[in-house]
Amino acid sequence: MVLLTSYSNHADQLGPLQDVLRRIAEDDQTEAPGLGGQAGAARAGRHRLTDRLTAEDQAAIPERYKAGATIKQLAGQFGLSESSVKRLLRSAGAGKHVRRA
Numbered sequence: 001m002v003l004l005t006s007y008s009n010h011a012d013q014l015g016p017l018q019d020v021l022r023r024i025a026e027d028d029q030t031e032a033p034g035l036g037g038q039a040g041a042a043r044a045g046r047h048r049l050t051d052r053l054t055a056e057d058q059a060a061i062p063e064r065y066k067a068g069a070t071i072k073q074l075a076g077q078f079g080l081s082e083s084s085v086k087r088l089l090r091s092a093g094a095g096k097h098v099r100r101a
Contacts, residue, residue: 049080049084049087049088052080053078053080053088057078058088058092061074061078061085061088061089061092062088062092062093062094064077065085065089065094066094071085071086071089
């Protein structure tokens, strides 16, 4: 910690680092990221696909994909990112479809 004050031009980071070291020494995990608390629980639940899509939409996405729709098209239609569509397809067990020429 002495090196940080002597050789760093980031004195504003010293306070948070000292707090982290104190929490480590005391094994204090009450405000640790990802270990609960209201803010973390609210944030995690807000972005779940099951909260953003109805059950009908969740069933329709794999059906439309198997019928030939692209991931990009599905993402646009349902207001999701392409990675969210891919995650939903994986969880639904929808395999990759071959593009028709």
